[in-house]
Each structure stands twice: as C-alpha cells, then as structure tokens.
Amino acid sequence: MIQLTIDGTKIVAQPGKNLLQVCLENDVYVPHLCHMEGMEDPPASCRLCLVEIEGVNGTVASCRIAPRDGMVVTTQSQAVRQLQRSALQLLLSAHRVDCRNCASNKRCALQQMAKFLKVPLKVKHLDHLLDETDYQLNHPVLEYDPGKCVLCGKCIYVCTRQQAHPVLTFARRGFETVIGFMGSTPPSELPCLDCLACSAICPVSAIYPKKPEAASSHSPGPADQRLNGVGKQ
Amino acid sequence: MNLHLEKSPQERFAALLEKAGECAAPEQRDTIPRIYIGMATCGLAAGAAETKAAFEEVLAEQHIEADIIPVGCLGHCYAEPLVVIENPGFPAIAYHQVTPGKAKVLVKSFLVEGDPLFEYVLAAMEENDLIPTVADFPRFNLEQRIVMRHCGVIDPTDINQYLVKGGYASLARALSLPPEEIIRMVAEAGLRGRGGAGFPTGRKWELAKADPGTEKTVICNADEGDPGAYMDRTLLESDPHQLLEGLAICAYCVGAAKAVVYVRAEYPLAVETITTAIDQARDANLLGRSILGTSFDLEVTVFQGSGAFVCGEETALIQSVEGKRGMPQHRPPYPVQHGLWDQPTVINNVKTLSTIPTIIEHGSQWFRSVGAQTSPGTAIFSVVGKVIHPGLVEIPMGTTLGTLIFNICGGVPKQKQFKAVQIGGPSGGCLPESFLDTPVDFDSLTQAGAMMGSGGMVVMDEESCMVNVARYFLEFTQNESCGKCTFCRLGTRHLLNILDRITKGQGKESDLDVLDSLARDIQRGSLCGLGKTAPNPVLTSLNYFRSEYQAHISEKRCPAMMCRTLTAFYIDPDKCARGCEVCVGCCPVEAIFTAKGRKKAIDQSLCVKCGECMVSCPPEYDAVKKVSPAELAPIVERPES
Numbered sequence A: 001m002i003q004l005t006i007d008g009t010k011i012v013a014q015p016g017k018n019l020l021q022v023c024l025e026n027d028v029y030v031p032h033l034c035h036m037e038g039m040e041d042p043p044a045s046c047r048l049c050l051v052e053i054e055g056v057n058g059t060v061a062s063c064r065i066a067p068r069d070g071m072v073v074t075t076q077s078q079a080v081r082q083l084q085r086s087a088l089q090l091l092l093s094a095h096r097v098d099c100r101n102c103a104s105n106k107r108c109a110l111q112q113m114a115k116f117l118k119v120p121l122k123v124k125h126l127d128h129l130l131d132e133t134d135y136q137l138n139h140p141v142l143e144y145d146p147g148k149c150v151l152c153g154k155c156i157y158v159c160t161r162q163q164a165h166p167v168l169t170f171a172r173r174g175f176e177t178v179i180g181f182m183g184s185t186p187p188s189e190l191p192c193l194d195c196l197a198c199s200a201i202c203p204v205s206a207i208y209p210k211k212p213e214a215a216s217s218h219s220p221g222p223a224d225q226r227l228n229g230v231g232k233q
Numbered sequence B: 001m002n003l004h005l006e007k008s009p010q011e012r013f014a015a016l017l018e019k020a021g022e023c024a025a026p027e028q029r030d031t032i033p034r035i036y037i038g039m040a041t042c043g044l045a046a047g048a049a050e051t052k053a054a055f056e057e058v059l060a061e062q063h064i065e066a067d068i069i070p071v072g073c074l075g076h077c078y079a080e081p082l083v084v085i086e087n088p089g090f091p092a093i094a095y096h097q098v099t100p101g102k103a104k105v106l107v108k109s110f111l112v113e114g115d116p117l118f119e120y121v122l123a124a125m126e127e128n129d130l131i132p133t134v135a136d137f138p139r140f141n142l143e144q145r146i147v148m149r150h151c152g153v154i155d156p157t158d159i160n161q162y163l164v165k166g167g168y169a170s171l172a173r174a175l176s177l178p179p180e181e182i183i184r185m186v187a188e189a190g191l192r193g194r195g196g197a198g199f200p201t202g203r204k205w206e207l208a209k210a211d212p213g214t215e216k217t218v219i220c221n222a223d224e225g226d227p228g229a230y231m232d233r234t235l236l237e238s239d240p241h242q243l244l245e246g247l248a249i250c251a252y253c254v255g256a257a258k259a260v261v262y263v264r265a266e267y268p269l270a271v272e273t274i275t276t277a278i279d280q281a282r283d284a285n286l287l288g289r290s291i292l293g294t295s296f297d298l299e300v301t302v303f304q305g306s307g308a309f310v311c312g313e314e315t316a317l318i319q320s321v322e323g324k325r326g327m328p329q330h331r332p333p334y335p336v337q338h339g340l341w342d343q344p345t346v347i348n349n350v351k352t353l354s355t356i357p358t359i360i361e362h363g364s365q366w367f368r369s370v371g372a373q374t375s376p377g378t379a380i381f382s383v384v385g386k387v388i389h390p391g392l393v394e395i396p397m398g399t400t401l402g403t404l405i406f407n408i409c410g411g412v413p414k415q416k417q418f419k420a421v422q423i424g425g426p427s428g429g430c431l432p433e434s435f436l437d438t439p440v441d442f443d444s445l446t447q448a449g450a451m452m453g454s455g456g457m458v459v460m461d462e463e464s465c466m467v468n469v470a471r472y473f474l475e476f477t478q479n480e481s482c483g484k485c486t487f488c489r490l491g492t493r494h495l496l497n498i499l500d501r502i503t504k505g506q507g508k509e510s511d512l513d514v515l516d517s518l519a520r521d522i523q524r525g526s527l528c529g530l531g532k533t534a535p536n537p538v539l540t541s542l543n544y545f546r547s548e549y550q551a552h553i554s555e556k557r558c559p560a561m562m563c564r565t566l567t568a569f570y571i572d573p574d575k576c577a578r579g580c581e582v583c584v585g586c587c588p589v590e591a592i593f594t595a596k597g598r599k600k601a602i603d604q605s606l607c608v609k610c611g612e613c614m615v616s617c618p619p620e621y622d623a624v625k626k627v628s629p630a631e632l633a634p635i636v637e638r639p640e641s
C-alpha cells in the first residue's frame, strides 16, 4: 500500500495504478480526455490531466505518474488550472460547437470539463480554426466528423483492443491529423457493424455509424454488449 | 580464442597503422604536386565536380603527374569550390572559388611555370615568407578546430588517411582499459550532448552501462532536421571514421553490440560516405566481430530517416527505427532504460560522438581547459544570413556572440546595421544587439531565451522584420508538429495565424497578450521538446522587439519595410528623369505609367511590391522610394488616355 497526499488529504493507494486513476477513485476530479482504464502506456497527449508534485519542476501529466509513498500532489493550483483551461480552449477553438444537434449533448467530455473549469464553450480570444478540409473517412459503415474530433485516440485504442485486424489509425500529421481507415479489408468482412466500439467510446460523437440506408446491407449488431469491458471509463 | 588474446589491442593496432602508413602517404611521392578539392555536398553544389574534371583534363593535356585528392569540407562556404594545392617547393596554398577556368589557369601558371597566382589565393595553409597564412585571418585563427580538425584535410573515403592522422588509436587504447575508467574520463571531461539539450554524456553512458538489459544499442543521431544547419552532414561527409571511432568507444563502454547511424535520406552523400567507412573499418577489424582481437563485437548499420524534423527527437527517432509513426513518447521512461525494442539505448549526436576520440587522446583535463566552465570543449555553428563569411565555424565555448559574428564571420555586409541573431535553429531565440556580449555556452544561451539547439545561427540586419522572422520560424515548427498533443497541434497554429495577421496589418491590440500567454502555455504544456521550444522565437522577439509589433498593429507600419501589405513604392517626381523609361520595362505587372510632365508614377492598385523598379532606377536619379505605412505613398491618378 502506498500513502500519498492529494490536495492536503492523505490517501492510500494500491500499487499498479497511475496517479490519475488514484485521484479519480478518491473523488478528486482531474480533467482528462485521452486516458483509459487498462492502457499500458497512456499517450499523455491531451495535456489536461496535469498536476503538480512537490519536488518536481512544473506540471506533469498524472496519467504517466506512478504514485510513490510520501508523494505530495496538488491538483488545483493556479498553474494547473491555467494550463487546463488553455488546453480546453484550444480544443474548443477547433471544435464545431453545435451542442443542440449533437448526440453527445449532456454527456460530452468537453461540456463536462468546461463546466468544471468554468470555461465558456465559445472561445472569444482565439480565432475559430475549423478544419475546412472535406476529409472523408471512406469507411463503409462509419461516418467521421473531423470538425468535432478532439483526437483523443480512444477509438483507435478500442479498435486495436477489440479486433485482431484493427481498422482505425491516425492519419496525416500536425494540425491536419485525423482518424484514418486502414481500408484493405473488403467491406463485407469488416467486423464494424457488429462492434461499433469506437462510436460507443467517442466522447464527442465524432465517429458514428452511417444511417442504415447509407450503410451496407448489414443490420446493426448489439454493439454495446460486445464492448467486453474495454474502456469503461 | 587464446591465440587472439596473445596480442594486445594496441599491438594489433600498431601493425594496422604500419600498413596504413605505407598505403596513405608514401614518402617518395613528396616530389609531385597534390591537389585537394573540397567535395562535400557544399563543394559539389558550388561546382567542385566540374573543377575536379577540369584539373584532370588539363593535367592529362600537359602531361603533368599530380595527385588529386577529394576531401571533405573546410567549412568556408563563401569560398567554395575550395582547393588546396601542395606544389613541391611552395607552401600549401588554399584557393577560393576555383571554377573550371581557374583550375586550368592554375595548372598552367602554378604547376608548370611556378607562379602561384596571388589574385586567386585565399591564404597559405602554413607559415612562409611569400603569402599571408590562414593564421592571419580571424576566420581561421579565432577558431579552434577539434572536432573538425580533419575536415577538408583528409580523404573521407580512405580509412588509411584517418589512421595516419592518429585515428582509431583512442579506440585501441580504450579497448585495453576497463569501460568504467573511460566513462569516468568522459564524465570528468564535462562533455555535454551536442544534440541540443546539453545532457552530460558521461552520466548518460553510466546509466546505460548500469542497466541490466542485455540487448543494448547505441544510436548516432544524424537526423539534423533544422533547415539551416549542416554540421552533422559535414562531419559525416568529411570525417566519418572519427564518428565511428566515438561510436565504437561508446558501445564498448555501455556494453552494446549493435549500433545504428540514423541519417536523413535527404543526405545521400553522407549515407554513402558513412556506409563506405563502416565497410572499411569492418575490413580493418576496427568494427565487426572481435574488434582488434578482443571479445568486443559491434555491428553498425545505417538507418535512413524519412526526414521529419520531429524524428530527431529521441523517442520519435526510436519509433521511426521500429517502423512506427515518428511520434514522440512521454519521458520517462528515458531511452537509456527503455529505448529501441524496449532495451537500454544510448542516443548521442554526431558531434558528441565525434568529440570522444580527442578526449581519450588528450585526457579530460585537457578537454576541460578548452571552452567554458560549465560547457567545456568547442561548439560548431553554421552561421548564415547577413554575414560576410558564412559557413561552419568551430569555436571554443564561451566565445561571445559579438566575436563570432563580427570578428570571425566578418560582420554584416554592405555597411548595414546588425539587428538580431537567431540562435538554436527554428526553435531558438532572436537576440538583439545588447546580447552580443553573451558567451556561447549551453547555460548562457538558455538564460537569454535562446538555446544551443542544433547550432544553427542566422544573422539579421536592419532590413529584417522581427515579426516576419518570428512568423517564418513558427511556420516551420507548426508545419513539423507531429499533431499528437493539444498545445503544439493547435497552439502553434494559433500563434502562426496571429503573426500572419499582424504582418498583414490586421493585428489587434489584444493580440500581443494572447501571443504572450499562449506561447507560455505551449512551452509549459507540450509533450515534447518541439512544442516546448517552438514559442521561443515569438517570446524573444516580443520581449526584445516589442515596439516593432506595436508599429505593425497600431500604425500599420513595418519598421524594416519588409511586410508587403504594409509598404508601398512611389516615384518622386522631383527626382524622376523626364523620358527615362527603365522602370516601365522592368515592372512585371505594367503598374508604371507616364504622369504629368512625362514623369513616371506607380498605379498602387496594380503594384505587387516586388521592388524591381527600385533596383532598376539608375542611381543618379534614385527616384523610387519605399515607404511604410503604405498610405504614405502619394496617389497619382492615371491620365485618361
């Protein structure tokens, strides 16, 4: 057992969990987007789960910290909040905010964090950077909206965990990064309609099944039951 | 096996050296001239191959026996193609800008008639009574060549030339010492990594050696993605064996049997030279199995990177070697513990490894005596931009920026004013004149807001707009962001957009605060060094040249008159010569027309601001004026025709 202090409270943690998990399990909310339970090497790419640790310079991504005995952690310092707000505002500045027409409305990760961090959904001081490309995923049964995607990578992660031959990957680079489809499998052999793990896990409904008439003749399977516990968080 | 161990590595090396001496420089050949031609990428770009062909042709024509020796690069880019001629009876003389025509004249006059043609001479390479020597020029004598000591002097494709210069003796010596002792030497020398961050090399090796992993690898980082930098390429092309010797010593110290030289594929000559060098060293038993008869094996391979800037970052580089997308990974774990294929991996820069042989040769005390207290040794910079003698310079750490720019590189040409120097490549910082006293070392540069980085240095004069300069570098880093993390992917895009707007006269008062706070967030929040350093040009220029930003925003004025939207050209009717038509013909868009009194005028609605008219207007009239803000240009109506 590991004893550590988080925001002034002594907490006992089991070894094998990262600091973000320990915080969340002890009701200390730390905003996060790309982390999922069970990940071996969390990508630490969303830059939201930042915390400060006594004796360590600057802020660190808590998903990559193994708790140590005697560790003193602050999750709500001004420096932490400044960076979290800034990261969230950057994400919002490139996100088509259209909550009323969005399937994720009320359960959206961005809304939740915005509320917690007291950040308005419309970012005033930054230009709106909507990706104007008419990028198409070209997937037979999935639709993808780059103007909504926050590039958390969860869809890729569940696809990789779920399928022997994963079909999702990051494509392009830099500002143009999108989710891509490794489209060598013939559509009829795609497991997607029976799986849909990506669409279930997406925090902002950026990837979702095509409307039945647009998709192939498959009938949608009981997607949610097939998640096998992957990505419960 | 026992047979192998009978001779010590040093005895085996002595035998090797004797053979090399016979092949490399037979004494009796001192009677014929030797012509050394710089044939690295820079020399070739300047036409060295044609120069070499011209020498060959005229030597054959004149039936003159002479040795032509292709060598690497001396680092004097302004003088390429650079040729050194050793004519018996004369000191060795360096000639600059040797075109094929000059080559033919040189053979006839110098080799046949004994006239060294003073007008073509750069300098003599050694003391003499005839010609000033290189030691008389600051561009040579303020430099201290340690890592580059053989560059442009030996034939990089001939291992024997390196051997007779004392090469591989440090490896032979190292192999007869315990690894701990060599690591201690490197640590005591205070060598810091030349790849940018300045991490203590001895410490890195110690960590790798201590790791229980069994499949360790050493990687030489020759990605060199910084657009203005080419010192690693030069070292690979000019003295590849020195690097291999350092690499082998490192592998021996940490217990690695595999090494990779990671070179970008855009460096074909470097790839070829290092590949040849590896083969030669293997044939000479200096690499490969049972090196110099010991139980130390080292297999060196070359990996050609696809050339993304971010692949120079060590964790991305490892991903790339493993065949994955070159995306940086969170550290820790650091590569020394979990590197290539999850095994302990030492990653060192070309210059770091190339410094090792001299440290073993002369000792750590000697190394510490060169350079600055906390950054011993030399630094290699590629100095480009507004200087008279651009090129590669190797200076002791601690030399001031002023000495480097003004004394060594000759200062700013055309009597223009120095304005700023960008140090550390695209993610370095822009420092103004008040920083010319800053010593060049890891800590002083970082403190000033710049960094050692890759060693790229761009000197700018009064005609450079600092907002535009920041925009230019940001454009590069923004483009090279891998896109993995939020701050770098989106933050750099916003910075670039704002800078772009400001240079177009569409800046807002609030932009400066947004730039400043966003830049700091990107610095603190990004995952890897690219994002952490990308805001440096913005932050330093905002800090040191804030008034230029303000002029762009509030007055729509570009003080350097560089931003096109904010400048305009007009023709001063009092100076314009009646009837002269020079500018009319050179304007690409026919914006110049004849106004009242047969004077010329510019139609501002057509002008694309190329400045051709200003260049073409004869100096005795000097009638074309450039102004900023653009509305200062008087509007002249085109007469109805």
Ligand SMILES: Cc1cc2nc3c(=O)[nH]c(=O)nc-3n(C[C@H](O)[C@H](O)[C@H](O)COP(=O)(O)O)c2cc1C
Pocket (backbone or CB within 6 Å): B192, B193, B194, B195, B196, B197, B198, B199, B201, B221, B222, B223, B224, B225, B226, B309, B310, B311, B312, B313, B314, B315, B347, B348, B349, B350, B352, B353, B454, B528, B529, B530
């Ligand atoms: C964006 C980025 C690009 C880099 N590019 C290079 C490079 O081209 N060459 C290099 O040696 N190091 C580069 N580095 C530094 C490496 O990550 C690493 O620190 C270095 O190779 C270690 O070698 P050293 O200890 O000898 O300096 C880069 C770092 C970053 C963040």
Ligand code: SF4
Pocket (backbone or CB within 6 Å): A148, A149, A150, A151, A152, A153, A154, A155, A156, A179, A198, A201, A202, A203, A204, A205, A206, A207
């Ligand atoms: S599609 Fe959804 S799950 Fe996939 S990366 Fe984008 S936001 Fe994350």
Ligand code: SF4
Pocket (backbone or CB within 6 Å): B310, B327, B328, B480, B481, B482, B483, B484, B485, B486, B488, B489, B526, B527, B528, B529, B530, B531, B532
């Ligand atoms: S800082 Fe930039 S280059 Fe580095 S991981 Fe993040 S997005 Fe990629």
